[in-house]
Amino acid sequence: MGPYDSSISPAAGSSNSSSSACSSSTKPPPPDQMDHLLAGAGYKVRSNELNQVAERLQHLETVMVKSLPVDISEMVNDAVYYNPTDLASWVDSLLTELNTNVTVPEPVPVNTDLSDLHEFPSGMNVYGSNHAPEMHGEFSQQAVTPLEEDVSIRLVHVLMTCAEAVQRGDLSLASLLIDDLQALLGRVNSGCGIGKVGSFFVDALSQRVVNSPENGVVQVELTAYENEILYHHYYEACPYLKFAHFTANQAILEAFDGQDCVHVIDFNLMQGLQWPALIQALALRPGGPPLLRLTGIGPPSNDGRDSLREIGLKLAELARSVNVRFAFRGVAASRLDDVKPWMLQVSPKEAVAVNSIMQLHKLLGPGPPIDLVLDWIRDLNPRILMVVEQESNHNQPEFLDRFTESLYYYSTMFDSLDACTAQPEKSLAELYIQREICNVVCCEGSARVERHEPLVRWRERLTSAGFAPLHLGSNAFKQARMLLTLFSAEGYSVEENEGCLTLGWHSRPLIAASAWQAIPKPSPATMGR
């Protein structure tokens, strides 16, 4: 035991996902558990594989030493890597790549019983990577005077206190606090930072307090046209949707490799902005394009236009101009769980890609729609299910938790918008985001559709629904970073997260993209074996 143990004090209420490894324990962990020392450095290695990994690392070094540095750089430039967290497979992939014909040397006896040093039982708990709101970051700006900084901080405090009052049902206090908030808003710069996003949250809170705090409000429905305008402005003002489309197309393209008949099912066609790039990429692929079918799902028109059909026609026109055989089908459904698989007319000979950009979370409301939908997706046997979701937990049961998390999530997002000076008119993009905020804060029950959940939850869900991850690799990572150079603001960051990619603002991921394939269900014929 080291002297350091005395300063470890588990904090009350700390939600540590790895609750083992108390400092006084000398019992070794079960062998197939993940090693917690390396976990603290971001790597997952099974305790019983440590020696093996060490041997492979040593072998890797031996092989690398035989290569010239310039050859290694070249190899690295062309290669694609996946999931560096899984250290064992990472080392193996490097070894395979170096195409070693060198016979594995006699395993060097690994000397863990050291003459001078001993392996100390670890006194440290692993810090569970708890998903928590990014704090304060967006409220502290050097450009802001100390007085303004104080007001910003107070604004956040009063917002939280008000939300707490709403949760408790203390409406009279909540109303008073909303008056306070309006006054505070008057004292900050409402053009940027906490002033702007704060005003949206104050609005949302006051709507909820004034209307029906328990049952929530129902948002005013926009026309299809209005929705499209907002969406389009959001698409232009910041890179989140572009990143989603871009990354998805990459993965879909790879999944369709070698396939002659492909069928993409888009869970939210909108203006079909994702598809021209895929059509063009397919047109250019070596060996020629496949026959491409696109099924676009979208809400039924409420303004007399058949927008699904219009988009389909435009895409067909584009496909024709680049000689891609193309067929489009629109499926009108107000909710995803209204879609029945037979409407999609999937043929067994096609390679299917299911594309869900910010849609699955809408199925997390009351009832089991998500399980049913994931089930029929699996039945389609897609080669790839592409899932892009907001990286935040806005679906917690307690109102205050949702409020807090969304406050910081959207502040970060607004900050990123603010920093993009090259993109012009942003107010419509902000309105798009504001509607999301309003849904999270004001709505309840089936009206609350913006039920965002973080990647770690989606992984659990999709794994239990019978999907296996398809890792997004370093090429997708590289291309996403190149995309970001088109946006003038420097704070956007792409990160690799165990085979998934996230796009965020500075160190806070805001959007997560992951790819999945369906594990075929055991057929009745094989189950007897």
Added chain:
Amino acid sequence: MAGSNEINANEAKKVVPLHTWILISNFKLAYNMLRRPDGTFNRELAEFLDRKVLANTVPVDGVYSFDVVDRATSLLNRIYRCAPRESESGRQLGAGIIELEKPLSSTEIVPVIIFFHGGSFTHSSANSAIYDTFCRRLAGLVHGVVVSVNYRRSPEHRFPSAYEDGWETLKWVHSRSWLLSGKDSKVHVYLAGDSSGGNIAHHVAHRAAVSGVEVLGNILLHPLFGGEERTESERKLDGKYFVKLQDRDWYWRAFLPEGETRDHPACNIFGPRGSSLEGLNFPKSLVVVAGLDLVQDWQLSYVEGLQRSGQDVKLLFLKKATIGFYFLPNNEHFYTLMEEMKNFIKSGVC
């Protein structure tokens, strides 16, 4: 050369625990892939490989963290603070609220350590897993605040970018009302860093001393110094414990202005082009040297240089330690270091 590499691997394995060997070897091999012979750096792959962690306002082992971005410079700092002890908490706020309106304490002194992560000026970030873990330990150890600076890295940003970022952070830290502590109500600032971070800490402290900005102490963990001359430790230890001399050279070429030599004052502090520290109000220093680090001769001459200039310096020489011994709490050097750092900071806190 393959034979000697196996010998070297065996030697390194004898002196470090298995986990440490795996961790540092993995870095070593990955870094080999990232450095290009023409002096450029594969930044994309580096960012892809770097394991990062989120800030977490929910305290874990008594420490929580959050990120602050300076809009003007786009510089990110990750702040680590200790969760209030039970007796200190007043109003019970919702999860994640941080009391940023009040000073840290009006009675006690709470140290604020500005930390510069290592990586030879090129690798890692403030939110890299290994450094996030280290900073959390540090914050808990001294029961203070750690400000980890996400300074700009080479080769994209050469000298003096990292030093400037450090200087900006020092000024920023001094101007935060919520970092004040003690009856004298000031920010009690220390500078700390490992490897290139140690080098940055020295230069920021130097500028602070010249400009009259207060720094109470420097902690330099096997800091990165060098020079044109080849020292005995560089010759003897080249390639033996994870580090090759030619790699060190690469990083200096990537950091120093193009065409410069390693006798540049950024690198060779007390060399032919260095300036004297005599008479300066330079902070007291704790310099930690790993006995199996090939840079040690430069670190030891740094200590001697400080002594010759009449500055207060303590040397902690860990004979059997390799670089990176402080990443995992699985060896005695780790615990010795923690104890020394705690005492060093405490002795400044009266």
